[in-house]
Amino acid sequence: MSVARIAVVAGDGIGTEVTAQARKVIDAVLPGVDYNEYDLGARLYHRTGEVLPASVQTELAGHDAILLGAIGDPSVPPGVLERGLLLKLRFDFDQYVNLRPSKLWPGTTSPLAGVKPGEIDMVVVREGTEGLYVGAGGVLHKDTPAEIATEESLNTRHGVERVIRDAFARAQRRDRRHVTLVHKTNVLTHAGNLWSRAFAAVAAEFPEVTTEYQHIDAASMFMVSNPQRFDVVVTDNLFGDILTDIAAAVTGGIGMAASGSVNPERKFPSTFEPVHGSAPDIAGKGIADPAAAILSAALLLEHLGRHAEAARVTEAVAAEVASRAPGAALRTDEVGDRVAAAL
Amino acid sequence: MSVARIAVVAGDGIGTEVTAQARKVIDAVLPGVDYNEYDLGARLYHRTGEVLPASVQTELAGHDAILLGAIGDPSVPPGVLERGLLLKLRFDFDQYVNLRPSKLWPGTTSPLAGVKPGEIDMVVVREGTEGLYVGAGGVLHKDTPAEIATEESLNTRHGVERVIRDAFARAQRRDRRHVTLVHKTNVLTHAGNLWSRAFAAVAAEFPEVTTEYQHIDAASMFMVSNPQRFDVVVTDNLFGDILTDIAAAVTGGIGMAASGSVNPERKFPSTFEPVHGSAPDIAGKGIADPAAAILSAALLLEHLGRHAEAARVTEAVAAEVASRAPGAALRTDEVGDRVAAAL
Numbered sequence: 001m002s003v004a005r006i007a008v009v010a011g012d013g014i015g016t017e018v019t020a021q022a023r024k025v026i027d028a029v030l031p032g033v034d035y036n037e038y039d040l041g042a043r044l045y046h047r048t049g050e051v052l053p054a055s056v057q058t059e060l061a062g063h064d065a066i067l068l069g070a071i072g073d074p075s076v077p078p079g080v081l082e083r084g085l086l087l088k089l090r091f092d093f094d095q096y097v098n099l100r101p102s103k104l105w106p107g108t109t110s111p112l113a114g115v116k117p118g119e120i121d122m123v124v125v126r127e128g129t130e131g132l133y134v135g136a137g138g139v140l141h142k143d144t145p146a147e148i149a150t151e152e153s154l155n156t157r158h159g160v161e162r163v164i165r166d167a168f169a170r171a172q173r174r175d176r177r178h179v180t181l182v183h184k185t186n187v188l189t190h191a192g193n194l195w196s197r198a199f200a201a202v203a204a205e206f207p208e209v210t211t212e213y214q215h216i217d218a219a220s221m222f223m224v225s226n227p228q229r230f231d232v233v234v235t236d237n238l239f240g241d242i243l244t245d246i247a248a249a250v251t252g253g254i255g256m257a258a259s260g261s262v263n264p265e266r267k268f269p270s271t272f273e274p275v276h277g278s279a280p281d282i283a284g285k286g287i288a289d290p291a292a293a294i295l296s297a298a299l300l301l302e303h304l305g306r307h308a309e310a311a312r313v314t315e316a317v318a319a320e321v322a323s324r325a326p327g328a329a330l331r332t333d334e335v336g337d338r339v340a341a342a343l
Numbered sequence: 344m345s346v347a348r349i350a351v352v353a354g355d356g357i358g359t360e361v362t363a364q365a366r367k368v369i370d371a372v373l374p375g376v377d378y379n380e381y382d383l384g385a386r387l388y389h390r391t392g393e394v395l396p397a398s399v400q401t402e403l404a405g406h407d408a409i410l411l412g413a414i415g416d417p418s419v420p421p422g423v424l425e426r427g428l429l430l431k432l433r434f435d436f437d438q439y440v441n442l443r444p445s446k447l448w449p450g451t452t453s454p455l456a457g458v459k460p461g462e463i464d465m466v467v468v469r470e471g472t473e474g475l476y477v478g479a480g481g482v483l484h485k486d487t488p489a490e491i492a493t494e495e496s497l498n499t500r501h502g503v504e505r506v507i508r509d510a511f512a513r514a515q516r517r518d519r520r521h522v523t524l525v526h527k528t529n530v531l532t533h534a535g536n537l538w539s540r541a542f543a544a545v546a547a548e549f550p551e552v553t554t555e556y557q558h559i560d561a562a563s564m565f566m567v568s569n570p571q572r573f574d575v576v577v578t579d580n581l582f583g584d585i586l587t588d589i590a591a592a593v594t595g596g597i598g599m600a601a602s603g604s605v606n607p608e609r610k611f612p613s614t615f616e617p618v619h620g621s622a623p624d625i626a627g628k629g630i631a632d633p634a635a636a637i638l639s640a641a642l643l644l645e646h647l648g649r650h651a652e653a654a655r656v657t658e659a660v661a662a663e664v665a666s667r668a669p670g671a672a673l674r675t676d677e678v679g680d681r682v683a684a685a686l
């Protein structure tokens with residue numbers, strides 16, 4: 001019997017290259033994993049018009065986790081692959097915890113003056129199954145002066161409370177034990193009110209965790225002026241999308257930004273993928289940094305309960321990055337080799 | 344006859360202090376302005392429960408412009424003053440161009456390493472009367488497990504096209520003549536599609552202006568990693584709220600961030616206010632930086648067609664800021680005096 005069944009969706013552009021390194025590293029630390037590859041993304045779409053065939057989705061559901069590279073190509077209309085694949089998996093597999101740690105690693109440089117490695121260490125817990133991402137909305141009177149387009153944000157107490165509880169549970173296990181709720185309660189008063197009340201209710205269950213609230217605009221500013229202040233951040237789907245890209249930027253770009261779309265109950269498989277995209281401009285050149293993909297594999301191992309293995313992979317990536325000669329050219333497979341060899 | 348009728352809403356916290364300096368500077372450059380003061384904000388709310396009495400709104404409508412300090416106090420529930428006053432003025436006075444220039448001024452320091460004064464110079468044209476700010480939404484089954492809260496983003500072709508056209512017209516008058524549309528077309532496909540089509544249609548009217556599209560998450564990242572690339576940015580109400588705070592952060596904080604909520608047709612008065620809030624922690628101490636309020640007054644003068652006066656005020660503020668001794672304590676009224684004296 002295999003130690004774990006992992007579906008691999010390498011996807012488009014540099015997705016293939018970085019995912020190969022992530023697999024290499026998983027194999028080095030946890031031999032005996034059973035992989036199944038699925039060719040999804042722009043290629044399949046252009047060949048067949050399909051994005052996620054129902055049979056493939058059923059097969060994916062039979063795995064312990066999904067290792068994803070990158071999905072997207074300029075040749076595909078916006079939304080088709082995002083809605084049809086990435087978001088569909090998040091929604092159908094109830095991946096309500098979208099987990100995005102951000103750390104300023106030794107060997108990396110923040111664009112912020114005077115901020116030193118080790119000083120930024122946060123995790124954003126982004127809601128993954130609700131909000132403006134549900135796709136509710138439409139267009140009326142298209143291409144006439146009377147045209148109107150709507151988008152609706154749906155927020156349930158059920159969905160909001162469970163992700164907030166997950167954030168508090170994570171904060172409880174961290175040193176600083178601090179959770180910041182980010183929303184826009186002064187404008188989005190309906191949803192903001194639900195989030196605030198759910199936050200207060202869950203906070204009462206975790207008396208050891210300190211709390212704070214920030215509006216999304218203020219939080220975005222603090223991410224730049226004082227990112228050190230954040231420990232765990234919990235926020236809605238869209239605000240989390242934006243905040244995690246700022247967090248990635250201040251920790252030196254998306255080169256090290258890993259993410260997991262997690263169903264904590266493990267009723268469905270969770271997806272682990274780098275925050276970066278398919279980067280068509282550098283695809284096929286073997287120069288993409290696989291660090292974020294490998295760190296995503298570490299999140300995957302953690303999710304499967306392989307805590308020691310996850311920690312070893314994370315440390316090996318950190319050591320590899322710290323050992324890089326400044327300005328030296330990077331080869332995707334060499335990074336993977338070095339990390340695997342260190343394990 | 345007075346040269347202009349300006350309604351002054353100094354508001355809460357440091358609002359009073361910084362607005363006094365803005366008036367001082369307007370008087371120095373344009374004598375004969377007729378001011379009417381309106382005591383709106385937390386004080387009025389606590390005294391009478393009113394936020395914007397109908398009679399006051401009617402009076403405000405009779406002015407050429409509104410000079411606003413800051414509105415908001417922790418003692419007032421979130422949304423009450425924002426929705427009832429700030430947003431009500433934006434909506435009722437059809438202030439659809441929310442104008443937010445960001446510049447890294449000589450004498451100020453960006454938190455970004457290696458970015459020098461003069462390198463960042465952009466203006467965000469934020470839509471001001473639509474999107475998620477309309478207040479459409481509600482809560483059902485409050486405080487039960489079945490609770491749901493919604494927020495709806497409404498976008499009309501009329502509203503989107505006019506603000507995009509304003510952004511292109513501004514770009515046309517600038518050196519770089521570049522407009523970046525920011526949205527999230529891959530997820531908010533309905534509204535994103537309307538924005539994209541309207542953008543393409545208006546772009547065709549301005550063949551000399553180059554264009555670009557960025558998702559809000561990528562744009563937020565670029566604001567940190569490469570803010571130099573932006574010239575004019577046009578975006579929706581919520582994305583603009585977030586982006587302008589990041590733009591303020593990378594240009595050294597909200598100390599210099601001015602804004603105008605503009606009705607370009609001048610059918611209704613436009614409001615000019617610093618981006619910063621009422622800052623209750625430093626209110627009454629005379630240490631708030633009035634630069635953003637004075638720069639907002641310059642936007643007001645510009646809007647009234649007083650181009651020479653606006654330019655002189657902006658230059659005087661820039662000179663004052665450049666002359667500040669690093670680390671020296673700042674006195675609100677002294678800054679105002681120095682700027683006024685230079686005119």
Ligand SMILES: CC(C)[C@H](C(=O)O)[C@@H](O)C(=O)O
Nearest residue numbers: 082083086087241529530560
């Ligand atoms: C590709 C897109 C749908 C996605 C999102 O908006 O969630 C991406 O930006 C991300 O952050 O994972």
Ligand SMILES: CC(C)[C@H](C(=O)O)[C@@H](O)C(=O)O
Nearest residue numbers: 186187217425426429430584
């Ligand atoms: C106070 C609030 C309603 C307002 C907004 O969200 O527009 C503020 O953040 C701003 O940017 O002017």
